[in-house]
Amino acid sequence: MLPIDCARRLVSELQGALDSCSERQRQLERSLRVSRRLLRAWEPAGTPAPEPPPEPETKEEDPTPACTPSAQDLKELELLTQALEKAVRVRKGMSKAGQDRAPSLTSTSIATPSGTTASAQPQVSSQTGSHASSTRPTKGIHQAPAPTKDHPECRLISGGVRTQVKMGAQATRHGAGFRDQQIPPSAALQATEAFTLKEMGTLLRLPVAFKKAASQNSRLWAQLSSTQTSDFTDATRAAKTQFLQKLQMASGWPSHRPSAAEVEVHAQSLRKACALLRLRMQEELSTVPADWMQEYRCLLTLEGLQAIIRQCLHRLQMLRAAVTEQLPGPWLVEKPSQALSPYGSKVDFSWSPEPLFYSSTQELQTLATLKLQVSMLNQQIHLEKVLMAELLPLINTQEPRGPPWLALCRAAYSLLCEGSEHFLTVLQDD
């Protein structure tokens, strides 16, 4: 049994970790939903993407709820579905007669004619959703990456604000169904049938207005990142520094004191230093030098490490002094800007996001998993330290050493030494 305060600390620590994990999961689910939706069949352009039924909980969810709550709805839906199916059958016959390049309509991918009520939409995408991952072969134009060449009837018309792909003869036949007029200045892939990104993705074009705005945006960010120095900016910097000093003086505290945020930044870097130094030391001690030159090198390294630790300790002591005794820390004066924010005032700092190139999904997965794993390890190490701090003293001090103590030891062993993945058995020695 754990004493109450210890229990409280441990549980809240773990609960916090669990909560942050769930939060991440929720975020991830949200973006997964968006991506999944994109990979499902797309509705013919012009059909406004209908909102999911107004459920408070599903506002952000996938618009394919398994069912709607009202029975009335269901009934209507059933009738509607039947009607749609009939319509599709008719159309299917027509398109077959017309031309065989049109995307085939299977019974599960019912193309909703434009103007269909909103409630019917989720059904369609839920059915076709399963196709997103499948490798259904596509016929005709859908596979053609360069449609204009191979299929003259399918062309990209770059028309100012609006870019569209017309799906051959069908486009004309069902032209009335288009809502060209309502299409915002986004460009749409104008198809009359549901299609998937896989089939038609390469035909998508960004609207010109958007392209313009986006390139302006990136240019502006780039400008913002380039810190040009000139007399002019120097003067500004001086003015700012002067203002800060004056404000400090006027506040009655003539010197700058470390803030909690700053202390945390420093503590973090020192923690990291600690860990890295220890690792480096162990590495050095575990290698056996081959000759006396290497031996000398090893010695130098060890002594160098000592020097660094001395520096760290010095820095730490200054920090502690500054915190507890309100002494001005010279280290803070030295690098005032660095202490200001985690971002610091790095010269080469760029506000525009750099591209990160990956070559395969596999690589992307490795990258993302590693990234997650690193943060999980950090969390695990943190938890390990917390557990050590709470449990080890408890085990060491508890008397008498009866079964409750043993039970505690066993659980502690599993938590502390095995990451709670394995456990040990304690047998009576007879």
Added chain:
Amino acid sequence: MTQSVVVQVGQCGNQIGCCFWDLALREHAAVNQKGIYDDAISSFFRNVDTRVVGDGGSISKGKISSLKARAVLIDMEEGVVNEILQGPLRDVFDSKQLITDISGSGNNWAVGHKIFGNLYREQILEKLRKSAEHCDCLQCFFIIHSMGGGTGSGLGTFLLKVLEDEFPEVYRFVTSIYPSSEDDVITSPYNSMLAMKELNEHADCVLPIDNQSLFDIISKIDSVVNSGKLGTTVKPKSVITSGAGAIKKQHKKPFDAMNNIVANLLLNLTSSARFEGSLNMDLNEISMNLVPFPQLHYLVSSLTPLYTLADVNIPPRRLDQMFSDAFSKDHQLIQADPRHSLYLACALMVRGNVQISDLRRNIERLKPTLQFVSWNQEGWKTSLCSVPPVGHSHSLLALANNTCVKPTFMELRERFMRLYKKKAHLHHYLHVEGMEESSFAEAVSSLSALIQEYNELDATKSMPVQDVPRLIVAV
């Protein structure tokens, strides 16, 4: 799928083998009506394209062309083997599978084991290797021999050692025919005793069969068939009378009928490995489940219902009777009473239209009437093969590792000692190079050690079953 090779040694071995191949062919013909060479057939037969010169090319798939038994026939006389080669089964064998001599072993284990063993060692090995090469995955050698004679007993057990050295991973299942007390071979106790030592040391499983028991079973079938009460009719091509064709001849050739029982035993033993079923039992499961200690590998078998051996149309009795019979004294293939002895393990191999619930019901029913060793109170192994024996709906083969084999061994030792004390006929053996008197002493002590093991187990019979103290966990 795995394959097995049958090695039939000596007169008795070859006679039983001959029955076996006849039955095996019939069984596969009944199951495989399309005549396609499949996995099941392949376990005992090769499919050979006879047009190919030399060995005949093996065909792994497709229509059955010409089936060849995976067998090696060994006898130091020519009689029986020649008979086979002139009989209806002649196409199943070819001369490359045979090893014969003309001199015979003279009912002398030492001649078979030492003289012929050394003489034919290479030749035997070559044939065995050849037969193994024809297999995709050789799992088991079935050795059929008798214990009392010279060739089967001597050369048959010599073979065991050869197989162990050459094919250590392949199981050696030995069907050994033990002489009855009224055996006309005077040296049979010597031969059996010397062979026992080899069986102890080099066999994986031994299925001891006793001529007397076979004879009793035949008589029983006879009386059922002849009573006419059940309105039975004997099918024209009765298994019992295979090769003879008439019931009347039964008494004249009781050995045929007896051999058929043994052949049936082998068929049923391998049926679950060959055919489909909802609970398969591969050959390697037999020793795994039934042999708790390496030496205690003697399995007492019983086949029920008996009419499945007789190929007669008796309306099936209650299914449960089949299970009861399997444990009765007069259905065992040796003179033994498993019901009143101690079970170490027991296997029930069921064929035909029987479901797991039937099995379970009967196990529950029979369990209280049987005594199992304390550490294996629930020592049951079961299998369900969906293919029944030809012409019947179901059958059961029970294999028991039971201390009831002990009397057979003790009797053997007694008969041996009676002779040995007088040193009677000993010189016939000691003549043979490599034979020494110590061989006899060693053989006795080997068997005595075995009997002692059974004794120790029997001694636990009267003790109450107690759990061994377990490990104690502190928290």
Added chain:
Amino acid sequence: MSIVTVQLGQCGNQIGFEVFDSLFSDSHCSQGLCSKRENEAYQASCKERFFREEKNGIPIARAVLVDMEPKVINQTLSKAAQASRWKYGQHACFCQKQGSGNNWAYGYSMHGPRHEESIMNLIQKEVEKCDSLSGFFVIMSMAGGTGSGLGAFITQKLQDQYSNSLKMNQIIWPYGTGEVIVQNYNSILTLSHLYRSSDAFLIHENDVVHKICAKRMNIKQISFSNINQVLAHQLGSVFQPTYSSEGSFHYRRNPLGDLMEHLVPHPEFKMLGVRNIPQMSENSLAYSTFTWAGLLKHLRQMLISNAKMEEGINWQVRPPLSGLPPLGKMSVNKELHFNTSIANLVILRGKDVLSADVEAFKDPALYTSWLEPVDAFSVWKTQRAFNKYEKCAALVSNSQFLVKPLDMIVGKAWNMFASKAYIHQYTKFGIEEEDFLDSFTLLEQVVASYCNV
């Protein structure tokens, strides 16, 4: 998210077939008692989980079939092909010529390392066909050699290679007697190894299912096929789609993960039992009606009295008065009257499910003192009827359900081990007495831990 199933050995392959068949026929059953649209969403969700689609539109089970002898796999494939509603993948099978002969050591130490690469490749191919992998089902018996020995080996390799994916072993617990003589040895070796590499075992006891067939399904001559169908029904009632949360109409994406997070976070408690209600033959089903209150009342009593089915429940068993200190160390030999739970999951399917009241499962007295009902109990629901049952409830329980059977197995194996019987069969393939002792030690601890919850 998808689940890749590995069917191992005769038992695993026979059951695997029934499971996929039952999942498929349930999801294509027209008697779902729900709207067409919901039915389709249900179907799609089931499909994502257990099937993939081939070019011709026929669903392919996300499964890998492994056996060391060809008979059963051939039989399974042809059964699936005969029905021709769904199939196994063309190259999803691995078999050899010779089985493991009921020898755990042979499966684990010989077949395992020898065929590791081929089997893991097959699994990887199947995994690569999933957009998103939740984890694995490994269906295996504990009694034999291939399912148990190779199963333990493969599970361990899955743990090495897919450490982040979840591994649930569907374990077929042998009849108390009469399947395989060395079943207790094989079982302790299996369980102890799985305790190191698997996340959870869902245990299906042959004896229990057999009884259900006899008593509830009214089958006179019970075949393995009957038994496997009941088992498949139980599994389906747990893993078919359910709503992701109370009041939501979306299907749960990762049932395996959710289940494990609820039921098996503690390393010593990984054995899950499953109960379901109602269970009856299709003929009687047509004439029966149920209320949620009635079903749940029975299910709860099944839980606390450790009844295997709705028949013969001991209604005398009551939860201990809460607030009393937990009784000291409990002995297994004492008749377990009240079955204490660590955590439970109830799954409800069918008509008016939203009105079903599960409060009775939230009584703290049902649970171990160290977990609150809020941590220890959860419920999944869906309105869609399952397998023609208008209403049905399943319970997956991490409780003392299995202490007794486990204790029996360990005890019997220990008795045999003390006499050294059959040990030589194992040492032949590198499993030494030490390994047995390790297994005994671990499982004795598990028994003790379950007794002391």
Added chain:
Amino acid sequence: MGRRRCRATGALPQAIATLSRSLPAGPSPEIFRRAKFDRPEAAPVLWQLLFRVLAPPAADSTWSSLAPEAQAQVVKSALHSLGYPRPVLAQFPEGSRELLLALSWLLARGPLLEQLLDKTRVQLGDQLPQFEALGSLGPPVLHVETEGPMDLRRVQWLMGKLRFRWRHLISSQQEQCTLLGKIHLYTSGCHSHQNLGHLSVTETEMLRDPESSQQLLQALECENTRLEAALEWRCCELVFWQWMDTVLDACPVEGPSVASQPTVLPMISEHGLGELELIEQELQALQEELQEVAESRRAAWEAQVRGLGRGPEWGTTRKALQESVERELAALQGSWEQSSRSDQLHRPHRLVRSKEGAPGPQGLRAAEVIRMLSAQEACLKRMLHQLQSQCQQELARLSGTLPDLIWILAPRH
């Protein structure tokens, strides 16, 4: 769009207007003017602005519904923890000048505008999700009510739960990568920017849903306006600072009596101090260990080389060795001192699928990042194992005190 022209003088209102435009919902220049004179009516707008600036990024949606008082409280404690020196603010001043000062303080000390713009930027590209919060745990929030002593098995249970959540997170992450990969692949060649080549989820979503496309465009244009304003501000902020000087002059000088009040001391929690103490202990332990090893090694080395002649080559060798060690150690030190290359990983990147070997003029390659992360992962794993074996030793020592018990750990594979 070259450099913005700015008149250096006489353009205060214009400068303030620029600032306003670059701030989210920036107040009008008039507000600033009123604030100089400490007019209360300017206060609510400035409180709100400060709140927007200082509220934690993730909490935007839930926090915005806070009452004004609560918002002010958030602002104060945030400023406090950043070390804002003026205590007057803590007393909730009636007027608005203090608020203007605080805002200016924030503006003066770092790239506030840039940070704010960054915080609210329109994300067009796909990124690797950021998981910083998983690792960086502040002091725990005590929100758990435990009534009495607790069984450690509950902690094991929670730990196990956490493990399952981690794994779920990883598999969801993998799924997201698969889907991203597909979207990128299927839209390859669609992006006008040659460097990118394909569309991002946001862009694709925009094409799918015309309505959101409109919104996105608007947001982008709005951001562009703010960016332009921010750039302009850089050119004319000098005027503002000169003016702020006068604002500061207008303040009464605070007496030390106010300043000495403990409420304004930097809020370093007990927890924070404890942390520092722990680090110090660890450093000292390390120091002692090194001391011991280094001393004995030096002695041994000196003894060994004493016999060997030290020619002139030795001098140069020694120097080279010293330099190389110095370099190495400086690099080591750099890895925690400076925001190094590895910190770049924490910056958002736009994920771009490109064929192997396709040269990018700028940007990172996944392989490179993977290498860095693997190194980091290995390092962390070693740290964890070290801690675990430390515990193991401790517990093994304890188990040694109980002779009649055997501790058996499940064998590992």
